[in-house]
Amino acid sequence: MPPLQGKVLVAQGGGPTAVINQSLVGAVLESRKFPQVTRVYGAQHGVTGIINEDFLDLTEATTHNLEQVAVTPSSGLLSTRDKPDAAYCREIFKVCKAHDVRYFFYVGGNDSADTCRIVNEQANEADYEMRVIHIPKTIDNDLKVTDHCPGYGSAAKYVAQAFGGVNLDNRALPGVYIGVVMGRHAGFLTAAASLARKYPDDGPHLIYLPERSFSKAKFIKDVKAAYKKYGRCIIAVSEGIVDSKGKAIALQFTNEKDSHGNIQLSGTGALGDLLSKWVRESTDIKRVRADTLGYIQRSFLGCVSEVDQHEAREVGEKAAQYSIWHNLDGSVAIRRIGDYAVEYFLARLKDVARDSVEMPSKFINRDGNYVTDSFKNYVRPLVGNLPTQARISAPLVPKLHGKGRAGR
Amino acid sequence: MPPLQGKVLVAQGGGPTAVINQSLVGAVLESRKFPQVTRVYGAQHGVTGIINEDFLDLTEATTHNLEQVAVTPSSGLLSTRDKPDAAYCREIFKVCKAHDVRYFFYVGGNDSADTCRIVNEQANEADYEMRVIHIPKTIDNDLKVTDHCPGYGSAAKYVAQAFGGVNLDNRALPGVYIGVVMGRHAGFLTAAASLARKYPDDGPHLIYLPERSFSKAKFIKDVKAAYKKYGRCIIAVSEGIVDSKGKAIALQFTNEKDSHGNIQLSGTGALGDLLSKWVRESTDIKRVRADTLGYIQRSFLGCVSEVDQHEAREVGEKAAQYSIWHNLDGSVAIRRIGDYAVEYFLARLKDVARDSVEMPSKFINRDGNYVTDSFKNYVRPLVGNLPTQARISAPLVPKLHGKGRAGR
Numbered sequence: 183m184p185p186l187q188g189k190v191l192v193a194q195g196g197g198p199t200a201v202i203n204q205s206l207v208g209a210v211l212e213s214r215k216f217p218q219v220t221r222v223y224g225a226q227h228g229v230t231g232i233i234n235e236d237f238l239d240l241t242e243a244t245t246h247n248l249e250q251v252a253v254t255p256s257s258g259l260l261s262t263r264d265k266p267d268a269a270y271c272r273e274i275f276k277v278c279k280a281h282d283v284r285y286f287f288y289v290g291g292n293d294s295a296d297t298c299r300i301v302n303e304q305a306n307e308a309d310y311e312m313r314v315i316h317i318p319k320t321i322d323n324d325l326k327v328t329d330h331c332p333g334y335g336s337a338a339k340y341v342a343q344a345f346g347g348v349n350l351d352n353r354a355l356p357g358v359y360i361g362v363v364m365g366r367h368a369g370f371l372t373a374a375a376s377l378a379r380k381y382p383d384d385g386p387h388l389i390y391l392p393e394r395s396f397s398k399a400k401f402i403k404d405v406k407a408a409y410k411k412y413g414r415c416i417i418a419v420s421e422g423i424v425d426s427k428g429k430a431i432a433l434q435f436t437n438e439k440d441s442h443g444n445i446q447l448s449g450t451g452a453l454g455d456l457l458s459k460w461v462r463e464s465t466d467i468k469r470v471r472a473d474t475l476g477y478i479q480r481s482f483l484g485c486v487s488e489v490d491q492h493e494a495r496e497v498g499e500k501a502a503q504y505s506i507w508h509n510l511d512g513s514v515a516i517r518r519i520g521d522y523a524v525e526y527f528l529a530r531l532k533d534v535a536r537d538s539v540e541m542p543s544k545f546i547n548r549d550g551n552y553v554t555d556s557f558k559n560y561v562r563p564l565v566g567n568l569p570t571q572a573r574i575s576a577p578l579v580p581k582l583h584g585k586g587r588a589g590r
Numbered sequence: 591m592p593p594l595q596g597k598v599l600v601a602q603g604g605g606p607t608a609v610i611n612q613s614l615v616g617a618v619l620e621s622r623k624f625p626q627v628t629r630v631y632g633a634q635h636g637v638t639g640i641i642n643e644d645f646l647d648l649t650e651a652t653t654h655n656l657e658q659v660a661v662t663p664s665s666g667l668l669s670t671r672d673k674p675d676a677a678y679c680r681e682i683f684k685v686c687k688a689h690d691v692r693y694f695f696y697v698g699g700n701d702s703a704d705t706c707r708i709v710n711e712q713a714n715e716a717d718y719e720m721r722v723i724h725i726p727k728t729i730d731n732d733l734k735v736t737d738h739c740p741g742y743g744s745a746a747k748y749v750a751q752a753f754g755g756v757n758l759d760n761r762a763l764p765g766v767y768i769g770v771v772m773g774r775h776a777g778f779l780t781a782a783a784s785l786a787r788k789y790p791d792d793g794p795h796l797i798y799l800p801e802r803s804f805s806k807a808k809f810i811k812d813v814k815a816a817y818k819k820y821g822r823c824i825i826a827v828s829e830g831i832v833d834s835k836g837k838a839i840a841l842q843f844t845n846e847k848d849s850h851g852n853i854q855l856s857g858t859g860a861l862g863d864l865l866s867k868w869v870r871e872s873t874d875i876k877r878v879r880a881d882t883l884g885y886i887q888r889s890f891l892g893c894v895s896e897v898d899q900h901e902a903r904e905v906g907e908k909a910a911q912y913s914i915w916h917n918l919d920g921s922v923a924i925r926r927i928g929d930y931a932v933e934y935f936l937a938r939l940k941d942v943a944r945d946s947v948e949m950p951s952k953f954i955n956r957d958g959n960y961v962t963d964s965f966k967n968y969v970r971p972l973v974g975n976l977p978t979q980a981r982i983s984a985p986l987v988p989k990l991h992g993k994g995r996a997g998r
Binding site: 194197198223224227235236237238239240242243244247248250251253254255256257258259260261262263280281342343344346347348350351352353354355359378450451452454455458471472473474475476477478480481482483484485568569570571572573574575576577578579581582 | 602605606631632635643644645646647648650651652655656658659661662663664665666667668669670671688689750751752754755756758759760761762763767786858859860862863866879880881882883884885886888889890891892893976977978979980981982983984985986987989990
C-alpha cells in the first residue's frame with residue numbers, strides 16, 4: 183500500500199492549557215518530516231476555523247517560531263466552544279476533502295474526541311481516506327482511558343503553588359481562607375492543592391470535591407474543628423461542589439450557560455463569597471477571606487510542570503506517528519508503567535468521546551473532606567518539584583516574665 | 591566612643607511580600623558578623639510578639655536554614671495588623687530594654703515606620719541608647735522618599751504574568767475579562783498589568799486606578815470602544831477605585847474593617863462581579879468574566895523578581911550597617927541613579943512614617959484609563975524579563991470559497 187499523500191490539518195478546541203501548544207508543535211514538526219505530507223495547516227479557532235476555512239500554513243512557520251509558541255500557554259491556534267453535531271461535522275469533512283486533508287489532528291477534551299469520532303465515521307462512509315487522531319488535553323484530568331491528561335500537571339502545579347503561598351500568608355496573618363478551584367465534575371485539580379502541605383500543620387486543611395455531596399452543616403463543623411486545632415483554616419473547594427441532590431452549590435447565583443449548555447461557574451466570585459458568609463454567620467471567626475483562582479490557574483505565564491510539558495509534546499508527536507507511519511485512527515493515551523514512567527498507546531475514539539471520568543474513591547478520604555496518600559502518589563510526579571519553602575528553625579528565647587514591664 | 595553592645599531585635603509587620611524574608615535574612619546575617627552584637631532575636635507576629643516576648647534566637651539558626659527562608663515568600667517571623675499607639679510603643683520599648691536590645695529593625699510599611707519613629711523617640715527620652723531602623727516593604731509601592739519599595743517588583747511580576755496569560759486565554763476564547771488587583775490607594779500594582787502587553791492588540795486594553803475617579807458611564811463607553819476595536823477587552827482594575835466623591839466603588843458591599851479601620855477590599859469577588867454585571871447590562875457582549883487576583887498575588891510560591899529579591903536583601907543588610915557601623919536611626923531608602931542602577935540611603939523616620947504616596951500624574955494617561963510610557967520605563971527594571979510568549983507567524987491559506995462546501 184503506497185503511503186497516504188495529502189495535507190495535515192491541526193486544530194485546538196475547548197479551554198486552553200499551559201502546554202496545549204506543545205502538543206500542537208509536536209504534531210506539526212513531526213508531520214513536516216514525512217514526504218507524503220504535502221502541507222501542514224492549522225485551523226484558527228478550532229472547528230469554527232475549519233468550516234470557515236481560516237487556515238494558517240504551518241509548513242511555512244519557522245522552527246524557532248514554533249518552539250517559542252510551544253512554551254507559550256493557551257491555544258496558539260485559538261479556540262472555540264462549538265460542539266459540532268453530525269451536520270456540523272459534515273461541513274468539517276467537506277472542507278477537509280476540498281483541501282485534500284488526509285490527516286486531521288484535534289487537540290481537546292472529550293467533546294473534541296467526539297468530533298473526531300463523527301468526522302472519522304463520515305470519512306469512512308464516504309470512502310474518503312482520512313486519518314483522524316484526537317490529542318488529549320484538559321486541566322480537569324477527566325478523560326477516559328488515559329492515566330492522566332496533558333495540561334493537568336501544569337494547572338495542578340499552579341494550584342499547589344498558589345495554596346503553598348496562601349498557606350504561608352495565612353500563617354503570618356491567621357484566619358479562614360477559602361480558595362475556589364476549577365473543575366466542574368472532577369475534583370483532580372482541587373485535590374492538587376494537597377501538594378502545598380509540607381509541614382503537618384500546613385494548609386490546605388480541608389478539601390471539598392464535586393465527587394462528594396457538600397453539606398453546609400458538615401462544612402461549618404469541619405472548619406470549626408480545623409480552626410480549633412490549627413488556629414487558622416485553609417480550604418480548597420471545587421467550583422463544582424454539589425448538594426445531596428446533585429445540585430451545584432454555585433447554581434443559585436448564575437444562569438449563564440455556554441454553548442454546551444454548561445452553567446458558568448468560573449469568572450465570578452459568588453461561590454467563595456457565599457462560603458465566606460456561611461463561616462462568618464456560623465462562627466465567631468473574624469478574618470474570613472475567599473479567592474476564586476479563576477482563569478489565571480489555566481493560563482498563568484511561567485508556571486509549567488516539566489513532565490507535563492514533555493508529555494504534551496509527545497502526545498502531539500505520537501499523533502503524527504500513529505496516523506502517518508501506521509495509518510491508524512484513535513485517541514492518544516498515556517499508560518503509567520513505573521514510578522514514574524509512561525508509555526503511549528492509541529485508544530479507540532469511541533472509548534474516549536463524550537463521557538468523562540471522576541476521581542476514583544481511593545483518592546478521597548472517608549470523611550469526604552481531604553485526599554488520600556494514594557492520590558498524592560498519583561499526582562506528585564505529574565507536578566514535579568515545587569519551589570523551596572522553609573520555616574525558621576531556631577530556639578525560643580526564655581521570657582523574662584514581665585521583668586521588663588514592671589512599670590506598666 | 592566604644593561600640594554599642596547588646597542584642598539585635600528584628601520583626602516583620604503588615605501584609606507579607608514575596609521577598610520580605612530576604613530583608614529579614616539580610617539583617618540577621620549582617621548583624622551576626624559584629625562582635626558587639628551579643629544575640630540576634632526575631633519577634634514572632636511583629637510588634638505583638640515583642641510585647642508578648644515571643645522571641646526566636648536567630649543567632650542559633652543555621653545559615654542554610656536562613657537562606658532557605660530567604661527565598662520563601664511571606665513573613666517567616668509571622669506578622670501582625672496591630673498599629674501601635676504611644677502606650678503600645680512604651681511596652682515595646684520596655685521589653686527591648688529588659689532584654690538589652692540595642693538595635694531594633696522593623697520590616698514593614700508606613701505604619702511600621704511610624705512605630706519605629708515613636709519607639710526611637712521614647713528611647714531617646716529615656717536616655718536609653720537604642721538604634722531603630724525601618725526596613726521598607728510593601729507590594730503597594732506607596733512609601734514616601736524611596737524610589738520604590740522592596741516587595742513591589744515581585745508582586746508586579748505576578749500581576750504582569752497573570753495578565754499575560756489571561757490575555758492569551760482571552761485571545762483564544764474572546765470576551766470581556768476584568769481582573770481586580772490589590773492596591774487600596776495607590777495604583778502601582780494594577781498599573782503593572784501593562785507589562786503584559788507584547789503585541790499592540792494585546793490586553794490589558796484598559797487600566798483603572800484609584801488615583802482617578804471612576805465613572806460607570808465612562809467605563810462602559812471605554813469597554814464598548816475597546817471591544818469594537820479588538821473584538822475582546824481585558825481590563826485591569828484596582829480594588830481601591832473610587833467615585834467622583836472619593837467613595838470606594840467596592841464600599842457598598844462590605845463593612846468589615848481591619849484593626850487599622852480600613853475597609854476590607856480583598857478576599858471577596860464583589861467588585862469584579864459588580865463590574866461584570868454593569869458590562870452585561872449595558873452591552874450585548876455575552877462572555878463577561880471577572881477574577882479577583884486576591885492573596886495569591888502577594889504570596890504565590892515561585893514568582894519573584896530577581897532585582898526585587900536582591901534589593902530586599904540589601905535593604906536588610908544596610909539596616910545592620912547603618913545602625914551598627916554608623917550608629918544611625920532611620921528608614922532605609924532606594925535612590926535610582928541609572929537605567930538601571932540604585933544606591934541606598936537613610937531617610938528620617940518621620941519623613942517615611944504614617945503618610946503614603948500615590949502614582950504621580952506623569953504615569954497616568956490623560957483619559958485616566960491606562961498608563962504612560964514613563965510608567966513602563968519606571969516599572970520594567972523592577973520586574974525584569976517575563977517568560978517567553980509568542981504568536982504563530984505563518985501565512986494564511988487562500989480560501990476555496992465554498993468549492994468544497996457545494997453540497998451544503
